[in-house]
Amino acid sequence: MTNIKILEWNINQRSCENSSFPEYVITEISRKNPDVIVLVEFKGENNRSRLDRAFSERYYTYSYNGSQYTSVNGNIKTGNGIYMGLKKSIFNEPSPEEITWEESFKDKQPNWLKIKSTIKTGKELTIIGVRVKVGSKHDKKELNDRKSQINWLLKENKQTKRQIIIGDLNYGPAETDWCEKEKLNWQDIVYMMRDEGYLDYQQFSPYSPPGTSWKGKQLDWLITKGVFIDGHSHYNQLDWSFGKNNDLFYLEGYRVPEGFFIINEPPFPDHAILTTEITLE
Numbered sequence: 001m002t003n004i005k006i007l008e009w010n011i012n013q014r015s016c017e018n019s020s021f022p023e024y025v026i027t028e029i030s031r032k033n034p035d036v037i038v039l040v041e042f043k044g045e046n047n048r049s050r051l052d053r054a055f056s057e058r059y060y061t062y063s064y065n066g067s068q069y070t071s072v073n074g075n076i077k078t079g080n081g082i083y084m085g086l087k088k089s090i091f092n093e094p095s096p097e098e099i100t101w102e103e104s105f106k107d108k109q110p111n112w113l114k115i116k117s118t119i120k121t122g123k124e125l126t127i128i129g130v131r132v133k134v135g136s137k138h139d140k141k142e143l144n145d146r147k148s149q150i151n152w153l154l155k156e157n158k159q160t161k162r163q164i165i166i167g168d169l170n171y172g173p174a175e176t177d178w179c180e181k182e183k184l185n186w187q188d189i190v191y192m193m194r195d196e197g198y199l200d201y202q203q204f205s206p207y208s209p210p211g212t213s214w215k216g217k218q219l220d221w222l223i224t225k226g227v228f229i230d231g232h233s234h235y236n237q238l239d240w241s242f243g244k245n246n247d248l249f250y251l252e253g254y255r256v257p258e259g260f261f262i263i264n265e266p267p268f269p270d271h272a273i274l275t276t277e278i279t280l281e
Helices: 022-033 045-055 139-158 175-177 187-195 241-245
Strands: 002-010 038-043 057-066 069-070 076-078 081-087 098-101 111-118 124-133 165-170 220-225 237-239 252-254 261-263 272-279
Touching: 002 022, 002 124, 002 165, 002 220, 022 045, 022 241, 022 272, 038 045, 038 124, 038 165, 045 057, 045 081, 057 111, 081 111, 081 124, 124 139, 139 165, 139 187, 220 272
Parallel strands: 002 038, 124 165
Antiparallel strands: 002 272, 038 081, 057 081, 069 076, 098 111, 111 124, 165 220, 237 272, 252 261
């Protein structure tokens, strides 16, 4: 039996490809000492280099910087990327063909990076980092678009026997409150996971530790198949304590119930750090 500690964090680089994230991002990740690192809303070659310098000695590191698309006004833009790290003491180095990502921008696909990995004991584990894309309108069509992306992700990977999908789904119980007249039910997502085989023999799926991950909502989730969550692990947290580093109170932000001030302007992280521990039998 092997336990693996996973960290996922939306670091809020969405609109600032040429800006550097604060140094405490690296400090906070190092303090958590995860076996798997998944960072979403990641952008920028400079940021990739900084992360590689910090982690490539102990982790196999992989990233893609977002796929390009044409905006409504005709400008070429780059979407959000994902950065991942696998601890070398736990994992064998994946071969290049085992690493795939969102190569071209598609409305019905989320941002995703997938690694087919093998741990030192020989067991296979596919790890998928994900961020569901969002539009500018908070209405039923917008939520249906997000649900379609999640549905695509589940169908695309349902044949994989042992996997985790982790990231910002931009969908959760509170999101349905946007649509007072035509509510979408969070249970819809649970039904989709059941239909695609993600709930068989699983303790929790989708899973999030108690708490909130963004402005009073749960948007960051772990979806599992063929692995188990160690429900007794103290590593299972939604942690806002990185807010202790924020002292620029003139910037836009908000306070979380834990008492920390969270800046929600890029390039400052505005989601809680999700950590969880899984078990491979």
